Amino acid sequence: MEPLNHLESFVQSAEGGSFSAAARRLGLTPAAVSKNVARLEARLGVRLFQRSTRRLTLTEAGERFLAQVGGALATLQEAVAGLAQDDGQPSGTLKVSMGQAFGREHVLPFMGDFLARYPGIVPDWHFDNQQVDLIGEGFDAAIGGGIALSPGVVARELARIHVVAVAAPAYLAGRALPVHPAELAGFDVLLRRSSPTGRLRPWTLRHASGDETMVDLPQRPRAIFNDPEAIAQAALLGLGVAMLPMPFVERGLRSGALVRLLPEWHQDSGAVWIYYPSKKLLPPKTRVFVDFVLARFREARFAQRMQVD
Incomplete structure (x- = not known):
């Protein structure tokens, strides 16, 4: 298995678009981040980034590798940081994007029940009518419509x-x-x-x-x-x-x-969906939120109420 710091440098560089951005997040120098990525590339035998003086772009192999390791790395980081509670309850900051009016009317009302069930989770909910880059902007989930199903993103339909x-x-x-x-x-x-x-x-x-x-x-x-x-x-x-x-x-x-x-x-x-990263090791906080939303919308017969046929 690759050293965790090599994988962290790769993922942060991909999400931040530069070694400098990754260095600021990781508390390293850009040179150290670049060296970690170079060592990872040498170990894998593939080039993960196309480098230029102006930008850092993932290669096709780099995009596939990011989709494969991003979720697993996040789960490992949570475990290392001790984010899981002693009683095994999901915990951590849950970053979710949703439409302003839709979120206030149809999602916010069940926050109290969600927090009562999962007190270790801190909602960081963004009410915005603009589409987001789920993976690039570091969201755990999004609720809405029209988000591109880029590699590494899963969508579950809530209603037509x-x-x-x-x-x-x-x-x-x-x-x-x-x-x-x-x-x-x-x-x-x-x-x-x-x-x-x-x-x-x-x-x-x-x-x-x-x-x-x-x-x-x-x-x-x-x-x-x-x-x-x-x-x-x-x-x-x-x-x-x-x-x-x-x-x-x-x-x-x-x-x-x-x-x-x-x-x-x-x-x-069209439809309204709940989106989340496709990860083999989906963080518990994301998994329970997705399951909770699907269950609540199903219990409320939301799909039937949104159609008039």
Whole structure:
């Protein structure tokens, strides 16, 4: 087995993108880190990095080796550092990324039960609507959608998410309800601007029979937001009709604060997943968190609640 310091130097250099970054994390000099990596390469008989004066890039062999040893090294480091409690309970800092509104509404409520069961774990939860580099940024897990399944990342589906048309009862008072998506153009509409592209997101709806149609949206919408939570709040305030994913409107629909329009029509926006590194020796803190989330979402029938068919 390779010396632990050689493997640490390799993993930290890969995650930090340079020997200097790895040296700062490990408390070594860049020369010492470079020497450790060179010795590892000599022992393995392969080049793990492409080196230049400006950057450090993993070779194909280096990427495979990182995926294989990264998780095992993290587990060994926890054992060496004595992070496991005397009673064998999982422990350590648990770094998780999740969407802001989704995390507050659907994940944060069970933190108390999770901590009661695993008091040795310290949640370090990042509420951010931006996608993260799970391995490169050192996250133990992430909850959301659209994260690239790069080598070394596993995804477990929590639910398929449907998008529906909604409005507040006060806004709908005195108005005839639409019977076809084309009629939505005659209402005040609350549109969403995509943060990555800056474009307005179109409204496409699928009927229960399978037919699809795109709504011809008005030239002058009532308002435009780049945040679905803000759109949901605007709809609750009676400002107009919105097309929103079920996680943002389910509570309002249950309470009657929102009304679903066109009940036979919806849009499929993909799935929400829990992501975590693919490691043969997954740290106990990550393993119990993933299992806990899957169990809670299953018990709450989250997948069924997010679909309207």
